[in-house]
Amino acid sequence: MFSHLRHRVVQAPMAGTSTPELAVAVCEAGALGFLALGTLDAAGARKAIRSVRQGTDRAFGVNLFCHAPARRDAAREAGWIETLRPAFGRFGAEPPTALSEIYPTFRGNDAVLAVLLAERPAIVGCHFGLPGSDQIAALKAAGCRLWATATSVAEGRAVRDAGFDVIVAQGYEAGGHRGIFDPDGPDGRLDHLALVRALLPLGLPVVAAGAIMDRDSARIAMDAGAVAVQCGTAFLRAPESAAPPAHRAALSGGRTVITRAISGRPARCLVNDFTVIDDAAAADYPVAYDIGKALNAAALAQGNTGYGAFWAGTGATASLARPAADTVRAISP
Known part of the structure; x- marks a missing residue:
């Protein structure tokens, strides 16, 4: 699954700030780009996927919100x-x-599922929980590899038992929304290194996420057992990002x-x-x-x-204004 990557760096799917252009730039640099589809309807999801395909023939992922209805x-x-x-x-x-x-959840969203089955992105990632068993079966039958965020061993076990292929270990340092399945449930607040180590016995590949901003932190995560590192904040100042000027400026405060x-x-x-x-x-x-x-x-x-x-994650002050491809190369362990 990761053998085609020149760099074991995954660009986090950041709804509102990541763009098709960012995913293309990361993929073309030899890493793995992601599209955030959680805020889009079916037409918007199709348009975003096709936009990436116009820019690269490399594999990329899409990410969906699987929260319980409000x-x-x-x-x-x-x-x-x-x-x-x-x-x-x-x-x-x-x-x-x-x-x-x-924002409707992907759970039971037949219109977005139909787009994914028609477009067949290489990877479908889930945040806030898991889709229905029928959706999982359909995506697997379409050849999509399935990833899901976990913030605890219990969530990781649920990901494994649902038949997913990869667990994204979201440490408490990570920017953006916690992927915790139940936002009112207990949160162990594990950092990404502790979480990676705790998830490894489940037997699935684990991607580390949370304030990974440079090569040293990426190497440490890989030494802890991660197969790749997922970075979001590190890409916010890239020209391919949609982060507004005020957001970029605020990163300096940290x-x-x-x-x-x-x-x-x-x-x-x-x-x-x-x-x-x-x-x-x-x-x-x-x-x-x-x-x-x-x-x-x-x-x-x-x-x-x-x-x-x-x-933004806790490493915000380390973010740099540079092309996404440069960030990939700077972080690659």
């Missing part, structure tokens, strides 16, 4: 709207009166925190005005993300970038 709670959602109302007021704006479940305030799920973000809001009463994912995006839009309209979803 637990709708009108009282909780109304309370979260009121919690954020003062922040909207800073910009002379009103919050939305109702919230929507803006301070990150796990918060639910932005989306309703725990995610590691660069510290900003949003991350200091008490997230205890946040609406469920992805309902909370609906108002989170509205608040960011209201702030941006007034020239304020303090409410962006500036996802």
Whole structure:
């Protein structure tokens, strides 16, 4: 599965910031590029896959969100709207009166599954959990290799038992959303090295993810037993990334925190005005993300970038502005 790679580097599928151009650049550099499809509908997923295929004939992966549907709670959602109302007021704006479940899960999504079965990407990755057994069987029959994120041994065991091919060990240092299956369940907060070592006895190849920013950290992960390293934050400043200028600039500050305030799920973000809001009463994912995006839009309209979803890992200060291919070569163990 990894024998065709010149570099054992995997570009993380970062919804909102990774692009087809980034995946192409990483693949052409001899590593493994990924597309983030979790926020796209079937038409958008097809377009993104075909865009990558226009740029490279190398294998690449796609990634999907497999979260449980949002637990709708009108009282909780109304309370979260009121919690954020003062922040909207800073910009002379009103919050939305109702919230929507803006990102459907891949579970039971026949339209997106049909696209994957027609396009047959080499790898289909899953985040936040696993798809249904019928979807898994269909993807395997189509020749797709299956990857899934795990943050614990229990999740890794579920990945293995579902017939997946690779486990992505997401350490607590990693930027963006925790891949934890149950966001309200216990979180051991293992770093990527401890998690890799804990997952190896399950018998599947393990890819290490979490603040891997240079060759030394990649070598350490490989020495711990990882077959490859997955990097996201390291690619944020690449010209092929869609990260906005404010996000790129904020990386220099380096301070990150796990918060639910932005989306309703725990995610590691660069510290900003949003991350200091008490997230205890946040609406469920992805309902909370609906108002989170509205608040960011209201702030941006007034020239304020303090409410962006500036996802990043704990190694943010080590990120460099350079082409994606250069980052691949710099990190390759």
